[in-house]
Amino acid sequence: MTDALDAVARLFVNDGLSEDEIARQAALYGPLADDVRALIPLAVQTRAGDDDVRQAREHLAAAMELLGRTKEDHPFGTRFNDNGNFRVWGNAVMGLRNAIAPLHRINHDPDGRVWADFHLHVGFEGPAGHTHGGVSALVLDQLLGDAARVGGSPGMTGTLTLRYRKPTPLGDLHGEAKLDRTEGRKAFVTGHISGPHGICVEAEGIFIKPHWPVEDGRDRNQTR
Numbered sequence: 001m002t003d004a005l006d007a008v009a010r011l012f013v014n015d016g017l018s019e020d021e022i023a024r025q026a027a028l029y030g031p032l033a034d035d036v037r038a039l040i041p042l043a044v045q046t047r048a049g050d051d052d053v054r055q056a057r058e059h060l061a062a063a064m065e066l067l068g069r070t071k072e073d074h075p076f077g078t079r080f081n082d083n084g085n086f087r088v089w090g091n092a093v094m095g096l097r098n099a100i101a102p103l104h105r106i107n108h109d110p111d112g113r114v115w116a117d118f119h120l121h122v123g124f125e126g127p128a129g130h131t132h133g134g135v136s137a138l139v140l141d142q143l144l145g146d147a148a149r150v151g152g153s154p155g156m157t158g159t160l161t162l163r164y165r166k167p168t169p170l171g172d173l174h175g176e177a178k179l180d181r182t183e184g185r186k187a188f189v190t191g192h193i194s195g196p197h198g199i200c201v202e203a204e205g206i207f208i209k210p211h212w213p214v215e216d217g218r219d220r221n222q223t224r
């Protein structure tokens with residue numbers, strides 16, 4: 001566990017950036033991730049022929065060479081400034097700089113409910129034409145974890161139990177979660193994902209506050 005704690009501490013950094021600099025970086029790198037995100041379904045769906053694919057790959061190789069000239073050699077982690085502006089831009093579900101992240105924003109209601117409307121493109125396919133079950137788990141893990149945090153009990157996922165009630169379509173979906181109760185360091189959270197025909201996946205999670213200090217931030221309306 002010591003290695004894990006070291007990594008968490010090392011990647012939990014007050015980088016002292018001004019709000020203007022954070023906004024500048026968000027405006028620069030957010031659209032880059034959006035472009036990469038748009039490439040993913042294209043790679044699945046394009047019917048381009050040999051020459052066009054070869055040419056596209058040359059352009060992509062040039063872009064990768066350009067972007068790789070200067071880069072960090074570690075994950076993004078959690079960065080913040082003195083204003084409490086927290087950034088998790090590498091997060092797999094909602095990271096602003098992460099092209100696989102399907103959520104743009106998690107909303108918080110005054111009653112503690114957290115929710116997100118999101119779109120899953122064809123790169124998230126599992127059963128033909130439908131969402132991969134692991135992707136539903138990914139989204140629900142984040143939503144339930146955020147509900148625990150907003151409810152004042154931030155923690156690591158200890159147990160996540162899912163009931164896949166009916167196939168989850170691709171496309172426009174809704175997810176939500178709410179803290180049910182706490183017992184000591186354990187937060188019990190429920191949630192679901194729904195599509196145009198109702199609830200597809202139900203989730204129950206137990207989130208456990210680790211021994212090491214964690215960010216609370218329950219009032220923070222977290223954007224990616």
Ligand SMILES: CCCCCCCCCC(=O)SCCNC(=O)CCNC(=O)[C@H](O)C(C)(C)COP(=O)(O)OP(=O)(O)OC[C@H]1O[C@@H](n2cnc3c(N)ncnc32)[C@H](O)[C@@H]1OP(=O)(O)O
Nearest residue numbers: 141142145154155156157158159184206208209210211214
């Ligand atoms: C914290 C902020 C970070 C937010 C990030 C959100 C990201 C999205 C969520 C994630 O993806 S987290 C990543 C996936 N989860 C992990 O990697 C967790 C790995 N496991 C651990 O780090 C530890 O096992 C854990 C912190 C969950 C628990 O370790 P502890 O040493 O604190 O537990 P301990 O053995 O002291 O048990 C405390 C209580 O929790 C119970 N417990 C322990 N592990 C459990 C478990 N896995 N599920 C359910 N309950 C569990 C245990 O029975 C006991 O209950 P009682 O108090 O009633 O006796």
